[in-house]
Amino acid sequence: MGTGTRQRDRIIDESVLYRVIGDEEIMREQLLHLAQRAGRRHVTLLVLPLDSRSPPAPTPSTSVTPR
Incomplete structure (x- = not known):
């Protein structure tokens, strides 16, 4: 990994x-x-x-960043 x-x-x-x-195009773009x-x-x-029995532990911070 580079510095920073x-x-x-x-x-x-x-x-x-x-x-x-x-639509299909949006889904394709999201998967790509x-x-x-x-x-x-x-x-x-x-x-x-989907068949996981327990969800991951919550993280202390969650962020949503714009595309």
């Missing part, structure tokens, strides 16, 4: 991959965006399976 680059670990629920928002972000060295993207 923080590791970013993200967990998403599998259900969000199936929830349709918008996730794939591109997950391809970065400092990003870890984990998917919490």
Whole structure:
């Protein structure tokens, strides 16, 4: 990792991959965006399976950043 680059670990629920928002083009763009972000060295993207028995522990801070 370069200087000033923080590791970013993200967990998403599998259900969000199936929830349709918008049309096919919007969904395709959203999935491509996730794939591109997950391809970065400092990003870890984990998917919490639908059959998971317990959700991940809440994090102390959650942020939503504009695209």
